[in-house]
Amino acid sequence: xxxxxxxxxxxxxxxxxxxxxxxxxxxxxxxxxxxxxxxxxxxxxxxxxxxxxxxxxxxxxxxxxxxxxxxxxxxxxxxxxxxxxxxxxxxxxxxxxxxxxxxxxxxxxxxxxxxxxxxxxxxxxxxxxxxxxxxxxxxxxxxxxxxxxxxxxxxxx
Numbered sequence: 001x002x003x004x005x006x007x008x009x010x011x012x013x014x015x016x017x018x019x020x021x022x023x024x025x026x027x028x029x030x031x032x033x034x035x036x037x038x039x040x041x042x043x044x045x046x047x048x049x050x051x052x053x054x055x056x057x058x059x060x061x062x063x064x065x066x067x068x069x070x071x072x073x074x075x076x077x078x079x080x081x082x083x084x085x086x087x088x089x090x091x092x093x094x095x096x097x098x099x100x101x102x103x104x105x106x107x108x109x110x111x112x113x114x115x116x117x118x119x120x121x122x123x124x125x126x127x128x129x130x131x132x133x134x135x136x137x138x139x140x141x142x143x144x145x146x147x148x149x150x151x152x153x154x155x156x157x
Contacts, residue, residue, distance in 0.1 A: 002038045002039070004039065004104075005104050016151075028065055030107070044093055046072075047069060049071035059071070094116055095120065098124045098126045108132060109132040109141065114141045127147070
């Protein structure tokens with residue numbers, strides 16, 4: 001069986017599914033689809049920690065499915081803007097796991113990850129799959145992936 005490593009940009013998936021479909025992403029359905037006939041060597045969900053009870057419950061659901069949840073504190077700036085970006089953390093982990101995986105799965109529509117997918121694909125000859133909302137996934141990310149899987153009704157609650 002192929003070895004798979006999964007990386008979820010939780011904020012990106014939350015906001016893109018909400019914006020496009022006014023629905024939530026179904027992590028259980030995703031897990032079933034993405035891991036069928038594959039061995040999971042790592043599964044990470046990157047999120048922002050605001051510490052509220054709904055968020056804590058959601059994080060526990062992710063853990064129960066099989067994800068390791070990585071959290072960064074929510075930072076509110078003086079000007080009212082917020083900071084909570086996991087791009088560098090995701091990149092480091094993908095680079096580490098690409099060396100031992102057959103397939104790297106990224107859930108994000110963020111075009112900043114196109115360079116990452118091109119790099120791991122050429123350096124490690126790993127297959128890369130991107131799950132994203134079609135209208136809100138950067139074309140450069142879709143093009144960089146070996147396979148793009150559109151988030152549609154089957155992956156929504």
